[in-house]
Amino acid sequence: MNRRAVPKANTAARSAEVYPMSTTTYASVWDAIADTPEQAANLRTRAELMQKIAAIVQANGWTQTQAATHCGITQPRMNDLLRGRVSRFSLDALVNIATAIGRRVHVELTLA
Numbered sequence: 001m002n003r004r005a006v007p008k009a010n011t012a013a014r015s016a017e018v019y020p021m022s023t024t025t026y027a028s029v030w031d032a033i034a035d036t037p038e039q040a041a042n043l044r045t046r047a048e049l050m051q052k053i054a055a056i057v058q059a060n061g062w063t064q065t066q067a068a069t070h071c072g073i074t075q076p077r078m079n080d081l082l083r084g085r086v087s088r089f090s091l092d093a094l095v096n097i098a099t100a101i102g103r104r105v106h107v108e109l110t111l112a
Helices: 010-016 029-033 037-060 065-073 073-082 091-100
Strands: none
Touching: 037 065, 037 073, 037 091, 065 073, 065 091
């Protein structure tokens, strides 16, 4: 018996008929995952502060253990910071870490 390939139906088109897609656009990833604008602003600020602390660690060439010692936290906690685990840090904790490495945190309010 000679089998010939039978073209498959366009599953994407069928899927779109059954499950219509809607597209939502967000200003940032934080707006997409947060429930409120206030939560998004808090996440955004924490992420920015974490990135700046990580850049300082990298610029100084510190190992995670050395960085943790300078920052006054444990090495596993430093690992969380360097991996960007935003949910594990409060703004208060990040300000304390930045201060421990000789930095001053400046907060600026702008119009949205």
